Amino acid sequence: xxxxxxxxxxxxxxxxxxxxxxxxxxxxxxxxxxxxxxxxxxxxxxxxxxxxxxxxxxxxxxxxxxxxxxxxxxxxxxxxxxxxxxxxxxxxxxxxxxxxxxxxxxxxxxxxxxx
Amino acid sequence: xxxxxxxxxxxxxxxxxxxxxxxxxxxxxxxxxxxxxxxxxxxxxxxxxxxxxxxxxxxxxxxxxxxxxxxxxxxxxxxxxxxxxxxxxxxxxxxxxxxxxxxxxxxxxxxxxxxxxxxxxxxxxxxxxxxxxxxxxxxxxxxxxxxxxxxxxxxxxxxxxxxxxxxxxxxxxxxxxxxxxxxxxxxxxxxxxxxxxxxxxxxxxxxxxxxxxxxxxxxxxxxxxxxxxxxxxxxxxxxxxxxxxxxxxxxxxxxxxxxxxxxxxxxxxxxxxxxxxxxxxxxxxxxxxxxxxxxxxxxxxxxxxxxxxxxxxxxxxxxxxxxxxxxxxxxxxxxxxxxxxxxxxxxxxxxxxxxxxxxxxxxxxxxxxxxxxxxxxxxxxxxxxxxxxxxxxxxxxxxxxxxxxxxxxxxxxxxxxxxxxxxxxxxxxxxxxxxxxxxxxxxxxxxxxxxxxxxxxxxxxxxxxxxxxxxxxxxxxxxxxxxxxxxxxxxxx
Amino acid sequence: xxxxxxxxxxxxxxxxxxxxxxxxxxxxxxxxxxxxxxxxxxxxxxxxxxxxxxxxxxxxxxxxxxxxxxxxxxxxxxxxxxxxxxxxxxxxxxxxxxxxxxxxxxxxxxxxxxxxxxxxxxxxxxxxxxxxxxxxxxxx
Numbered sequence: 001x002x003x004x005x006x007x008x009x010x011x012x013x014x015x016x017x018x019x020x021x022x023x024x025x026x027x028x029x030x031x032x033x034x035x036x037x038x039x040x041x042x043x044x045x046x047x048x049x050x051x052x053x054x055x056x057x058x059x060x061x062x063x064x065x066x067x068x069x070x071x072x073x074x075x076x077x078x079x080x081x082x083x084x085x086x087x088x089x090x091x092x093x094x095x096x097x098x099x100x101x102x103x104x105x106x107x108x109x110x111x112x113x114x115x
Numbered sequence: 116x117x118x119x120x121x122x123x124x125x126x127x128x129x130x131x132x133x134x135x136x137x138x139x140x141x142x143x144x145x146x147x148x149x150x151x152x153x154x155x156x157x158x159x160x161x162x163x164x165x166x167x168x169x170x171x172x173x174x175x176x177x178x179x180x181x182x183x184x185x186x187x188x189x190x191x192x193x194x195x196x197x198x199x200x201x202x203x204x205x206x207x208x209x210x211x212x213x214x215x216x217x218x219x220x221x222x223x224x225x226x227x228x229x230x231x232x233x234x235x236x237x238x239x240x241x242x243x244x245x246x247x248x249x250x251x252x253x254x255x256x257x258x259x260x261x262x263x264x265x266x267x268x269x270x271x272x273x274x275x276x277x278x279x280x281x282x283x284x285x286x287x288x289x290x291x292x293x294x295x296x297x298x299x300x301x302x303x304x305x306x307x308x309x310x311x312x313x314x315x316x317x318x319x320x321x322x323x324x325x326x327x328x329x330x331x332x333x334x335x336x337x338x339x340x341x342x343x344x345x346x347x348x349x350x351x352x353x354x355x356x357x358x359x360x361x362x363x364x365x366x367x368x369x370x371x372x373x374x375x376x377x378x379x380x381x382x383x384x385x386x387x388x389x390x391x392x393x394x395x396x397x398x399x400x401x402x403x404x405x406x407x408x409x410x411x412x413x414x415x416x417x418x419x420x421x422x423x424x425x426x427x428x429x430x431x432x433x434x435x436x437x438x439x440x441x442x443x444x445x446x447x448x449x450x451x452x453x454x455x456x457x458x459x460x461x462x463x464x465x466x467x468x469x470x471x472x473x474x475x476x477x478x479x480x481x482x483x484x485x486x487x488x489x490x491x492x493x494x495x496x497x498x499x500x501x502x503x504x505x506x507x508x509x510x511x512x513x514x515x516x517x518x519x520x521x522x523x524x525x526x527x528x529x530x531x532x533x534x535x536x537x538x539x540x541x542x543x544x545x546x547x548x549x550x551x552x553x554x555x556x557x558x559x560x561x562x563x564x565x566x567x568x569x570x571x572x573x574x575x576x577x578x579x580x581x582x583x584x585x586x587x588x589x590x591x592x593x594x595x596x597x598x599x600x601x602x603x604x605x606x607x608x
Numbered sequence: 609x610x611x612x613x614x615x616x617x618x619x620x621x622x623x624x625x626x627x628x629x630x631x632x633x634x635x636x637x638x639x640x641x642x643x644x645x646x647x648x649x650x651x652x653x654x655x656x657x658x659x660x661x662x663x664x665x666x667x668x669x670x671x672x673x674x675x676x677x678x679x680x681x682x683x684x685x686x687x688x689x690x691x692x693x694x695x696x697x698x699x700x701x702x703x704x705x706x707x708x709x710x711x712x713x714x715x716x717x718x719x720x721x722x723x724x725x726x727x728x729x730x731x732x733x734x735x736x737x738x739x740x741x742x743x744x745x746x747x748x
Contacts, residue, residue: 020282025274032281039288046296071295074244078288080646081251085284087740088258089277094744095262096270108271117695128688134681175702177694 005045012038025093025103029086036082040075047071118164119171119188121157122196122235126150126203130228138220144211147224151204154231158197165193166586170593170603172241180605181305187241187604190590191441195238195368198445201572202360202452203231208565209456210353212558213463218263218351226263227357230256237365241604243294244301246369247287250333254280257362261350272349279342283332290325297322304604307376307597315380323378323385327370334366336426337395340419344403347415352462355411356455359418360448367422367444371429375437375594382432389430394521396423397528404535408470410458410543413535414451417494420532421447427525428509436512438591442580443505449573450494450502454536456566457487461543463562465551470539475548482563484544490570491540493577495533501577502529613662620662627655635730638723645726649733656734657741665745676735676742683731690724 012034019031047068053061055069097103129150136142165171165188174183188196207227214223233253240246258280261273295301297318298309310319328339335343343363347355370389378385400420404413425447428440460483465473477484489500496502506529513522576583593599635648659668694703706720 020278028278032278032285035282035285036288039285039292042289043292043295046292048296070301071292074288074291074295076646077244077248081248081284084255084736085251085258085277085281087737088255089281091740091743092258092262092270092273092277095265096274099265099267099270105274108274116698117701120695120701124688124692128685131681131684131688134684135678137677173700175700177700177703183700 001049002045005041005049009038009041009045012041023104023106025097025105028105029089029093032089033082033086036078036086040078043071043075043078117173118161119173119186119239121161122154122200123186123232123239125154125157126228126231126235129153130225130232133225133228134222137222137225140216140219143219143224144207147207147228148204150228151200151207151231154200154235155197155204158193158200161188162193162197162586165190166589170600172604181300181302184245185241185302185304185604186239187304187600188239189593189600189603190586191371191593192238192368194441194445194586194590195364196235198448199231199234199238199361199364202448202569203227203357205452205456205565205569206353206357209356209459209562212561213459214351214353215264221263222259223263226256226259229253230260230357230361232256234361234365238368241303242301243303243306244291247284247291250287250365251284253362253365254284257358260354260357261346263354264351266349269349272346275342276346276349279332279346283329286325286332287329290322290329293322293325302604303372303376304601308601308605310377310380311597315378319378320381320384323373323381324388326373326378327385327389330366330369330373331392332366334363334370334422334426335396335419336392336422337399340396340399340422343419344407344412344415347418348409348411352411352455352459355415356452356459359415359455360452363418363422364444364448367425370426371440371594374429375432376597376600379432379597386430386432389426390518390521393423393426393430394524396420396426397524401528401531401535405531405538409468410461410470410473410539411468413470413539414454414458417454417532417535418451420528421451424506424509424525424528427521428512431509431512431516431518433512433515434591434595435508435515437594438587439505439508439510439512441587441590441594442508442583443502446493446501446505446573446576449569449576450490453490453566453569453573454494456562456569457483457490458539460559460562460566461487461539464554464559465543465549470542473543473549474546475544477544478548480544480559484540486563486567486570487540487544489574491533491536493570493573494536496529497533499578501573501580504577504580616662620658624655624659627651627658631655635726638726639720645729646733649730650737652730652734653737653741656738660741660745665742674738676738680732680735680739683728683733683735685728686731687725687728690721690728693721 016031016035016038019027019034022028047070053066055066093103100108129146133143133146161171171188172185174180174185176183207224210223230253233249233256236249237246237253240249258273258277261276262269291301294306298306300306300309331339347358350358374385374389397420400416400423403416404420407413407416425440425444428436428443461476462468464476464480493500493502496506506525510522510525513525631648631651634643634651635645638644656668656672659671691702695701704720704722706718708716708718711717
């Protein structure tokens with residue numbers, strides 16, 4: 001299972017980096033979304049896979065069979081944060097598109113004021 | 116028992132209050148000012164409490180220590196918190212006349228206060244994932260502040276700024292995941308103890324370098340400073356002063372904390388790397404500061420130099436070096452904010468940022484010229500101003516660590532810093548007078564007063580170094596002996 | 609954008625309330641079962657978005673005259689105050705209190721301060737999501 005997860009995470013990172021390196025702003029934003037998904041999967045894997053009972057000490061659940069609740073709490077927090085940042089980024093990209101009339105990151109170079 | 120939280124909760128409560136009536140100009144201004152004053156007051160009170168009662172610890176929700184989220188106020192963090200709060204207070208004051216009503220009515224002050232929440236939280240937290248959360252709080256607020264106003268350059272530069280920070284945040288999450296899988300805890304004191312128990316194997320050194328990349332991006336160390344000069348040239352000046360004084364220092368603080376608390380098992384590798392990086396950071400900062408003609412960018416490159424100088428003290432990792440770092444970082448935050456304010460006044464008078472098109476300001480604005488000269492000398496470290504003591508301790512620490520060549524380089528870099536800021540003085544204040552559009556004198560004085568007070572504060576900080584030294588010594592002691600921090604967190608409660 | 613689609617409009621008027629009630633259910637289920645303020649808030653904003661798609665922005669503004677910025681601020685204030693309750697009581701910030709009450713109709717019920725905090729989260733999520741959607745969808 002860990003091997004499979006490693007491949008999934010690796011693929012997510014690969015796709016994210018490919019998208020972030022492209023020129024279109026929208027693709028870049030999708031890339032950052034994929035990047036954070038990859039990171040969340042990594043937390044899940046790093047917290048240890050295999051124990052599947054919910055992390056509540058009920059009947060028939062022992063310390064060893066219950067899942068680690070901490071990675072889940074971390075992922076939830078990270079998801080909420082990346083939701084907020086992505087939403088902000090989208091709004092900004094839209095406004096920038098209206099203002100600068102382009103979504104091509106190549107055309108957003110700063111002009112050099114210095115001689 | 117909840118005292119460490121006060122400098123975080125007060126600005127947060129005021130930010131919420133201000134969100135209810137964004138269009139009420141006086142309400143916004145006065146509310147933000149009261150919030151900032153109360154935060155400074157709470158920080159001073161907390162500083163005294165930490166000085167007399169020792170490290171203050173609170174764990175959310177009354178959980179036992181390694182399980183709950185801990186907030187820790189030791190001397191290091193409270194000094195950072197106090198300095199940030201003071202600078203925010205001055206930035207709010209300075210904003211009244213420079214930022215424009217449009218921004219003031221569009222959540223400018225809540226943005227500043229929320230950024231202070233994030234900054235103070237990042238300085239206070241004792242939990243590595245919580246550090247990430249507070250990083251995001253301050254970054255979100257900084258995104259808002261950097262695009263507020265909606266000029267073309269702001270959009271263009273904010274997109275790059277956000278992209279760099281989103282990627283670095285993802286990297287932070289990845290690193291925290293790695294760290295959790297190796298040590299099985301997120302509480303910083305607990306991590307420090309576990310790392311020292313297992314004697315820092317190679318994997319932890321790798322994680323240390325990953326953390327250095329994350330924090331280095333925030334702190335703008337070599338070679339990760341590339342985003343800083345262009346991103347910081349976008350936002351208006353009070354915001355730039357806040358960013359320049361506070362945001363990079365959060366990264367510096369995080370490096371300071373992690374590389375004195377967790378990763379002290381393989382100093383020969385990690386801290387030598389830090390040493391080389393700090394020297395390289397100073398080199399590129401010096402080149403940048405001498406090469407540009409834009410007054411904003413000259414000061415922006417000086418941020419990079421200062422980050423290198425502060426890191427140098429952490430890299431030498433002895434009592435004198437750490438003491439120098441602590442002393443220098445507080446000095447640098449204050450003086451950078453003051454210099455940005457001064458440059459803001461120069462830009463306000465001349466109406467442009469290009470140094471070549473300025474000249475002869477000394478004739479009509481001598482008060483500004485002398486103030487600038489004092490600030491410039493203080494930045495370069497001319498005794499008895501505040502930069503001198505920090506740098507002297509840093510260099511002494513370098514010699515103690517037998518790093519003669521790099522210590523001499525730190526001294527030489529002071530001369531380059533002096534040259535770069537005096538260049539502004541020579542070109543803008545001396546020479547032939549250039550035509551400027553007439554300005555409102557009362558606005559000029561309203562900008563001059565907060566700036567002068569801030570410069571006066573740095574003078575007091577330098578001249579009264581004897582009074583500050585016990586606090587600094589205590590901070591350096593905490594940094595040098597991680598066990599003090601660990602005992603306070605794990606033994607307390 | 610205005611879709612003149614009778615089936616869509618009629619269905620939306622019913623489905624909106626179903627989603628709304630479901631979001632309240634998810635929100636209340638939160639403490640012991642999957643759910644909570646964040647998910648509930650997102651569901652609620654989905655319901656409002658459905659209204660926005662079916663009718664136009666102005667009609668929805670008239671239907672639900674809510675200032676989402678004030679909604680967000682109230683949510684934040686509620687969450688902060690709840691977290692501060694324990695600080696006023698002299699315990700650590702965020703300390704959680706609960707007790708059992710006998711309520712009419714519901715019988716013996718467990719009430720938590722976490723619930724108040726979650727209400728704050730619910731309001732913030734609805735507010736923030738709607739601000740974002742309005743600022744993108746606001747101008748055609």
